[in-house]
Amino acid sequence: MEYVVEMLKIRKEFPGVVANDNITLQLKPGEIHALLGENGAGKSTLMSILFGLYPPDQGTIKVRGQEVKISDPNVANDLGIGMVHQHFKLVHNFTVTENIMLGMEMTKGLVIDHKTAAERIRQLSQRYGLNVDPDAKIEDISVGMQQRVEIMKMLYRDAEVLIFDEPTSVLTPQEIQDLMAIMRNLVKEGKSIILITHKLKEIKAIADRCTVIRRGRLVGTVDVATTSEEELARMMVGREVSFAVEKTDRPPGDVVLKVENLSAYDNRRIMALKDFSLEVRSGEILGLAGVDGNGQTELVEVITGLRKAESGRVLLKGVDITGHSIRERIRMGIAHIPSDRHKHGLILDYTLQENMILKVYDQTPYAEKGLLNREAIAEYTNRLMTEFDVRAGQGASALARSLSGGNQQKAIVGREIDLNPELLLAVQPTRGLDVGAIEYIHRRIVEQRDKGKAVLLVSLELDEILNLADRIAVIYNGELVGLVDAKTTNEHEIGLMMAGGQRGETA
Amino acid sequence: MKKETGQEYTVALIAVGFGLLAGAVLMLVTGNNPLLGFFYLFSGGLMNIARIGNTLATATPLIFTGLSVAFAFKTGLFNIGAAGQMLIGGLCATALGLTLPWPKPLLLPVIVLAAALGGALWGLVPGWLKAKFNVHEVVCTIMMNWIAYWSVYYIVPAYFKGAYLETESRRIPEAASLKVDWLTRIFKGSYINLGFFIAIIAVMVIAYILERTTLGYELKAVGYNRDAAEYAGIQANRNIVLSMMIAGACAGLGGAAFYVGYASNMQIGVLPNQGFDGIAVALLGANSPWGVFMAAIFFGILHSGKGFMNAMTQVPPEIADSIIATIIYFAATSVLIERVRGQMQRRRQAQNKADLPLDSEAGLKENAGGAE
């Protein structure tokens, strides 16, 4: 048996769109096969077909050499195909065992046999190094552990082929390492894995072979060991991609944002920001590095006015804005690319054009005397869409919800940058985006700096900060650990500071 | 701006179909002929000009309360207080109508305005409590209903009672009534009154506010995503209060249409059903102003045709009530089910990243362009 799963010449059309066109993917037993493509390339559609969520329009699927028809996920399960979804499907107040048994409860008479199931889970856990506690409740365990429960679910159902859909997007670096170890264990024990991702580093780290698709079409299948990251990127995006951001040296100007001795509570009324002070000058990108949950959110919210400061001041170009309303701050030149584009950045049930005027809807020419000017709004949206490369199926009147993540983010970036702000707060501006979009957004942010504006970049990805920032501030437990020059520091030093260690000799 | 409207109407139509089907089943079970039943039901609502007038008159308060619920809902608020707002609106209208000895052309606008203001006040309180102390508006509006109920209970007998009766106000003088001779004549003695035209104006105004104004933009933004609205500098609290006031004003107008239009005096001890039917109207009308209008007319037909169906068939009145209620609530819940299903579908699609096609569409088009 050469291949455990073969998808041959698959074609899938949605009304008006060809999502998969003549795609072939062959999975060898015991390999980790990456499926690489940008957001919207058709990866998930292809996997949904394999998992029985959609029927293919053309093409055949073979499992262990036999041609099969996968009409629904149960058939896929029976064939030993399991999927670890990006968004976990777990019942939060159930235990691990209960969640795993859900849908295939073992019974002793009328009583559900928890004991035997838990025992089996323990065995599987040991064998694959999952380290799952069968009796823990889902709400009490970490995201990484929840993902392992999802994996366990598949193993419990005797899945031979595991599909991982963007598994690392929700994990911390340490958890990513653990996951990779688990995947290696799985393969060693004879399982086969399809890994859906757009992160090249991960592919290089763990995959054996890689199938790349672009805009619904197959680009090719390559051996990962003999292919460089740059080549993979080129296959995925369709052109040369530069990872390093080009940036000219530029002397910073006056202080634009000044934060003085700021303290603030978080939502649980715990002091999350403690006596924090910082300056951002015009013409510079100040990177704020730190592990998630160390006060970054609170700092940004206090600066934008979404959160009340308990003490301290915020000054914009010398003006104390601590007591100003959110709107006043926007008018004074603070733009904000929020970390959660669905929670803060967009109103998903509004159209794209309604979202584009979110901060200027009451200003001429978009509104006059309280009445919206549809034409001006549409025109403005179309200009931003062109300028910031935002693509939507139905153009300006598409619902924001219907846009892909990358286009949603580009829309937000466009909207905020077009405010021509004195200060741009960019929080996780490229979260969950593919290479092409990341590159684009980075360029735009640097452009702001070059125009002499101040940029505060908050990111959990150290690479991004090292690439973009001129100076780097590190936050830990709500306090400023230190400030370093981006040119003279390195990953190691900042990593130490992020863990709370004070700066060493480079001060 | 919405692409979904057409689909929403289809859903509403299907819902109405299900409602009628459920009603038919009930008629069958009770040994009656559904075809005849429906024939008389719709005849009763529509068979002559007077009955059409009565249907519109019955629908009028429902248009207002439906608008009220729908409007609040656009801002993410559930207004169960339309009944109380309607009562207070009616009380203001009745009080002025019985007090001011003005000529009709002068008095009517004042009465209508007072009703709107009264309702707005009754919406303001829960809105303010929600904004200031995060008191849930459902609890609050229900309590406001009873405050309105007992206020009327006290005020009407104390200040506006008739010569003999403790339980209702004096009869509204002709000058203060929304009924006008020419309209009654056109509709051959029906109860239709100016309230219906005020309702049409209200529907247009609300539609205009929601679709065309910055105010509507803000209100909907708060309703769809309060966090994002606040992020954009929109004062969510202010909008919540405003939304409840406008919703209350709509219901207050409904009070005027009912107590000084449809009815001719105000009775104590009754919490108007129209307040609660407004929820079903809004649901069936998909929260859109014109949808509410259509749904209210439909309910109006059912309500005013019910008696005739009753008189012409062997259906007992209690069963007839059940049939009407079944049609209404089946229709309303079908819409709900349809909407929940749609939401679930969307969520599933999101998980499968079904936003892919859109993106690839753009990509493919570009490709095609390049190839040419």
Place this chain on the structure above:
Amino acid sequence: MYKKVIVVLVILVVAALIVLNVGQRTGVLKMGRLKVGMVTDAGTIDDKSFNQGTWEGVLQAGEELGLETKYLKPAGTTEADYMTEIGNLYDAGFKFIVCPGFKFETAIFQAQDKYPDAKFVIIDGNPHAGDFVPVVKENTVSIFFAEHESGFVAGVATALQLKEGELGYIGGMEIPTVQKFNWGFQQGVKYANANLGTKMVIRPENVIYQGSFDNVAAGQQLAAQMYDRGVKAIFAAAGRVGIGVINEAKARVRAGQEAWVVGVDVDQYDEGLYDGKNSIILTSAMKQIKKATFDMIKAETEGKFPGGEILVFDAKNDGIGIPDENPNLRPDVVSKVAEVYAKLKSGEIVVADVQGDLIR
């Protein structure tokens, strides 16, 4: 989507056709005969009181005289709601329409002009234009009852039976008929105290109008308070509020305490059964609604409809009183009450229908 609509419609039509035969067979109308309709007041047809009494009269006429009968339930209690249902009955061929309740006054005022070929009976009210000036046209009869006399007789009976202790009164809304029951009851108790040697007390705090005719829970609560204050029997003239009073009394009697209720409008004895055969209904202050309704319909079939008249049913024409059977009253009480009733009939005793110096 549209397919679904079509499917729904097809199902509807098919379902309808299946039963079409049945419908046609049973739907044959008795042509030519008088059709008698009734529009109900607030509350249900089985309210054990006003609506039910009227409807039983209509039904009796229907059976004994072979007439088609029907009642309709209006959507609300406004004049427009009543007019709508009267119109529905009229359009369906019901040309004799009975309406119980003063709330129909203005509606009947309009209807008697709008439908000159129909006959109307209004109970407890006079048609008027909103100004309380009675206008009873040739096709209308107004019927009133002497509730004060009914309450009086019940008051005498209650006092005689219980001899000493406290009594209470719970009314629905403060409207004339309900007030007259109250005033009559108080006068009856006073009469018994003065002339028949009883020692019953009615305190002002035990005379209450609940304010509605439908709040069962409130009735129960008020009754509980009164019984706690030592009241032995409560006269409840309050529609479904009275049902609450009866429920409370039943609960107390089951728990071994003493609690009585005096019923209203119709004989409510059966309503007060707490163990299958014993009832907490001491007696009931009745209005012969059923009889009055039946009499009017019968008169119409005999061509003797007293159109244009305002009729009063009182002791003189046996239109009020307590039930014939009173299992909870001692025989001596029954005979004593009969004596008092005779005096009422003869005019020897006169009961006032105004408050005077009575409580509320």
